[in-house]
Amino acid sequence: MAEFGHFSLCLAWICALVGIFSGVYAGMTRRESWFGTVRNATWLTTLATGIATAVLCYGFYVSDFTNQYIWQHSNRDMHWAYRISALWGGMDGSMLLWAFMLSVSAALLAALCGNYPRQLMPWVLAVLNSSQLFFLTVVVFLTNPFRYIRAEFIPPDGNGLNPLLQNPYMVSHPPMLYAGFTTLTVPFAFCLGALFAGYLSNEWIRLTRLWTLIGWCFLTVGIILGGHWAYVELGWGGFWAWDPVENASFMPWLTATAFLHSVMIQERKEMLKMWNVWLVVLTYGLTVFGTFLTRSGVVQSVHAFANTDVGWVFLLYLGIIFTTTIILTWWRRSELRSARAIESLLSREALFLLNNVVFLSICFATMWGVMFPVLSEAVTGNKQTVGVPFFNAVNVPLFLLLIFLMAIGPMIAWRKASWSSLVRTFRGPFLLSLLVCVLLVFVGIVDFYPLLAYGLSLFSVLTVAYEFSRAMRVQRAANPQGSMLSDANLLLRRHRARYGGYVVHIGVAIAAVSITSAMAFKTEKEFSLSKGETLEVGRFALTLNEVGGTRNDSYEAAVATMTLAHRKDRSPITTLYPERRFYFRTQEPTTEVALRIGLREDFYIALAGMDESGERVSFKIFINPLQVWLWFGGLVIVFGTVMITLPELRFKRAMLGAFARQEIRQ
Amino acid sequence: MTLFASLLLTIAITWLLVRPHLSQCNTAFVPAPASEQLHDSKSRLVQLLKDLELDFATGKVSAEEHTQIKAQLGAELSKVLNTLDNNPA
Numbered sequence: 104m105a106e107f108g109h110f111s112l113c114l115a116w117i118c119a120l121v122g123i124f125s126g127v128y129a130g131m132t133r134r135e136s137w138f139g140t141v142r143n144a145t146w147l148t149t150l151a152t153g154i155a156t157a158v159l160c161y162g163f164y165v166s167d168f169t170n171q172y173i174w175q176h177s178n179r180d181m182h183w184a185y186r187i188s189a190l191w192g193g194m195d196g197s198m199l200l201w202a203f204m205l206s207v208s209a210a211l212l213a214a215l216c217g218n219y220p221r222q223l224m225p226w227v228l229a230v231l232n233s234s235q236l237f238f239l240t241v242v243v244f245l246t247n248p249f250r251y252i253r254a255e256f257i258p259p260d261g262n263g264l265n266p267l268l269q270n271p272y273m274v275s276h277p278p279m280l281y282a283g284f285t286t287l288t289v290p291f292a293f294c295l296g297a298l299f300a301g302y303l304s305n306e307w308i309r310l311t312r313l314w315t316l317i318g319w320c321f322l323t324v325g326i327i328l329g330g331h332w333a334y335v336e337l338g339w340g341g342f343w344a345w346d347p348v349e350n351a352s353f354m355p356w357l358t359a360t361a362f363l364h365s366v367m368i369q370e371r372k373e374m375l376k377m378w379n380v381w382l383v384v385l386t387y388g389l390t391v392f393g394t395f396l397t398r399s400g401v402v403q404s405v406h407a408f409a410n411t412d413v414g415w416v417f418l419l420y421l422g423i424i425f426t427t428t429i430i431l432t433w434w435r436r437s438e439l440r441s442a443r444a445i446e447s448l449l450s451r452e453a454l455f456l457l458n459n460v461v462f463l464s465i466c467f468a469t470m471w472g473v474m475f476p477v478l479s480e481a482v483t484g485n486k487q488t489v490g491v492p493f494f495n496a497v498n499v500p501l502f503l504l505l506i507f508l509m510a511i512g513p514m515i516a517w518r519k520a521s522w523s524s525l526v527r528t529f530r531g532p533f534l535l536s537l538l539v540c541v542l543l544v545f546v547g548i549v550d551f552y553p554l555l556a557y558g559l560s561l562f563s564v565l566t567v568a569y570e571f572s573r574a575m576r577v578q579r580a581a582n583p584q585g586s587m588l589s590d591a592n593l594l595l596r597r598h599r600a601r602y603g604g605y606v607v608h609i610g611v612a613i614a615a616v617s618i619t620s621a622m623a624f625k626t627e628k629e630f631s632l633s634k635g636e637t638l639e640v641g642r643f644a645l646t647l648n649e650v651g652g653t654r655n656d657s658y659e660a661a662v663a664t665m666t667l668a669h670r671k672d673r674s675p676i677t678t679l680y681p682e683r684r685f686y687f688r689t690q691e692p693t694t695e696v697a698l699r700i701g702l703r704e705d706f707y708i709a710l711a712g713m714d715e716s717g718e719r720v721s722f723k724i725f726i727n728p729l730q731v732w733l734w735f736g737g738l739v740i741v742f743g744t745v746m747i748t749l750p751e752l753r754f755k756r757a758m759l760g761a762f763a764r765q766e767i768r769q
Numbered sequence: 770m771t772l773f774a775s776l777l778l779t780i781a782i783t784w785l786l787v788r789p790h791l792s793q794c795n796t797a798f799v800p801a802p803a804s805e806q807l808h809d810s811k812s813r814l815v816q817l818l819k820d821l822e823l824d825f826a827t828g829k830v831s832a833e834e835h836t837q838i839k840a841q842l843g844a845e846l847s848k849v850l851n852t853l854d855n856n857p858a
Contacts (some may be wrong), residue, residue: 107771114782121786133798139789147782154778221798309813371817516829524828570827577826597819 105170108158109249112199115151115206116243118144119236126229130300133222141228142213148235149203149210156203159196159248163187168261172196172248178263178688180657188274189264194398194413195248197277201394202238204278205285209235212289212314219310220302227296234288237420245413263688266658272332276325280352283322284390287359289314291387294380298431303438308369308379313748315366319359320744326352327737338694338709340627340725342733345494347402347473351393354466358386361462364455364512371517372452373442377432378459380439384428389466391421402473447519454512461505468497495622503555506615509608510563513601514570532565556619560612567605574598603746610739617733626726629711631719641726643706644670648678650713650720660684660695663710663720667699681710681722705730807853814846 122144129137159173163186168174176189176196190196209231216224242248252258267273290311297307329349330342343349362382365375396402399414432439445452472489479487514528540558548554571594578590585593595602630638632647639645648664665679679697686693699706707725714721821838824830830838 104771107774110771110775111778114778118782118786135796135798136790138798139792140786143785143789147785151778151782514829516831516834517824518834519831520829521831527828573827574823577823598823600816601820601823 104158105249108155111151111154112243115148116239118148119232122232123229126225129225138225145209145213145228149206152203152206160187169257171250171252174261176264178261185269191277192264192268195246198242198246199248201281202242204281208285223300223302226299227292230295231292266686266693270336272328276328279321279325283318283325286318290383294383298435308366316748322356338696340707345491348397350469350473351396355386355389357462357466361459365459368452368455377439449520451515451517458508461501465498465501506559510566514566532562532569536562553619553623560615563612600747603743606743607740610736614733614736617729620729621727624728629723631721633719639670642670644668658684658686681708683710700731704728807849810849818842
């Protein structure tokens with residue numbers, strides 16, 4: 104089976120190569136037959152990569168330990184779902200999954216390309232095939248997951264997967280991120296395709312918006328799932344540590360978000376054409392750079408794959424991408440000139456541009472922090488790392504500025520706004536936010552940053568509410584007989600993309616409040632208890648009832664049984680069971696945290712260890728205020744994105760149907 | 770078995786890559802259905818006009834700019850509608 108898997112990968116590599124050449128040739132000669140070849144080559148690449156992925160999945164499922172990769176990352180004790188998800192538990196399989204998901208995006212585009220401009224599509228598919236060729240080159244020649252164990256004796260059982268990765272979030276988080284990365288390759292392909300073809304009207308931008316939105320949504324979900332995994336699995340009470348691997352997914356998210364905003368300016372005002380080209384290329388470049396970071400061993404991270412020697416290939420590829428883009432943008436510079444200039448700094452265009460600059464500043468600061476150890480070692484010979492305080496010191500003020508821009512940007516007029524209209528629009532929300540900030544000072548929140556973050560988040564939600572109420576008044580005036588509900592429904596249906604965007608902003612504001620609370624008001628305590636002892640912390644009282652042990656084939660564990668009660672009247676809230684496990688195979692201890700989730704705060708406890716006698720047990724607790732609202736904010740963001748995306752999808756489906764009917768008529 | 774499957778896959782892939790050259794006689798690009806692109810443009814312009822009206826009604830666009838953009842979008846839309854009327858297919 105393994106030979107068949109590798110053979111399929113080789114065929115996929117050839118198909119991608121054929122796809123590039125036939126795409127370029129079709130673009131240059133505009134011959135239908137060559138266009139047919141590039142489409143078929145794209146589908147066949149998907150088919151062949153899909154077969155290879157299925158073969159490896161099957162190998163994991165049946166525990167085929169003649170395969171070195173399967174032996175390294177699974178064992179017979181693992182649940183079948185984790186055995187299959189072990190496919191992306193290591194370097195080789197994760198690259199294969201990436202290649203497969205990229206090929207699925209490419210196949211979808213090839214299926215839809217009857218609706219797109221024919222003179223553009225061969226170039227787009229050629230670029231997409233070149234991206235596939237790169238990842239397939241890595242998989243086929245450098246990280247082949249179909250290698251045999253070359254020994255007389257085949258081990259009866261495998262090495263197993265890191266216990267931390269045997270978690271439902273790890274089944275879904277990496278594929279979500281990869282889906283985001285690979286979907287965001289499509290806008291890149293459109294961008295370079297448009298530059299090659301000289302098709303630089305606003306159409307390529309409009310055609311890619313749906314892909315960018317879907318990719319952005321996948322990436323957002325992937326990042327949130329990763330944060331939730333870190334929160335429930337790693338036992339340090341947080342969800343984000345500015346780890347290089349976290350940053351690797353965060354940086355393209357920032358540039359993709361910037362693009363989603365600046366694309367509106369190009370669509371409406373024919374401005375920022377060159378800027379948008381570079382944002383798209385930068386987003387794709389950062390996904391490749393992220394892969395380089397996690398797989399080259401240049402930065403240390405708990406999530407990074409083992410040190411490998413494939414880093415130079417990614418750097419070479421990045422060099423090719425950016426050199427090609429520089430040449431193409433220079434060649435097409437006259438067509439990429441903006442039709443208009445920004446007329447006033449007090450306009451939506453100017454604020455959206457500022458928003459882009461802030462997004463890129465956060466991205467640059469993050470990259471600086473990630474690369475600082477490498478740069479410092481190169482310059483001084485000493486590796487110096489920057490930690491969470493650096494990222495927070497630089498990025499928190501920038502994020503606050505973003506929330507401010509998020510509040511005022513969509514409400515301000517295009518081209519030029521007057522001060523009087525600004526005062527009229529923002530007076531109510533501003534005064535109300537100010538009032539709430541004053542109340543917060545009275546209840547004891549006096550630190551500058553938390554106060555500002557709460558005030559700005561509320562301000563952004565209130566401006567959306569105020570905008571909606573103004574639009575409702577207009578709607579009511581136009582249709583006095585209609586009910587409030589039908590008017591609201593009509594308004595949302597007519598301007599679904601706009602209100603979808605506002606819903607995303609509300610989700611961001613909710614998440615910002617939660618993150619601020621977690622950063623500023625988290626309670627953290629380390630302590631030890633004996634059986635029957637009680638600790639009072641915050642509004643809680645925690646009693647250790649007993650400590651027991653449990654054992655199965657994979658691990659043995661110490662399990663504490665604890666009662667969480669109200670401090671005042673000692674009425675019980677819940678029973679918690681924090682665990683500390685010791686896995687035999689990996690010889691590593693892990694913590695299984697116990698969590699009481701509440702709307703006001705999460706009570707989070709991890710069993711840190713026991714003394715020699717087993718009498719005293721040490722724990723680490725965290726009380727994270729408003730933590731659950733971060734995940735709720737994430738859901739709201741996803742809901743808003745779906746609201747924007749659905750009408751476009753429906754429209755595309757209608758187009759497909761019409762196209763199919765036309766094909767039938769012909 | 771593996772050899773047979775590999776051979777079959779190779780033949781199928783080769784056939785599908787060559788097939789367009791056998792069936793489509795090397796003709797020039799068939800233009801994408803014009804009406805589909807025009808309907809697409811129509812929907813986009815109508816949406817932009819709706820947005821403009823809402824922006825104007827809620828005070829986000831000045832009267833001067835409203836008139837200017839509306840005239841510009843209206844001209845684009847009428848061009849698209851005329852082309853659609855002339856090419857109903």
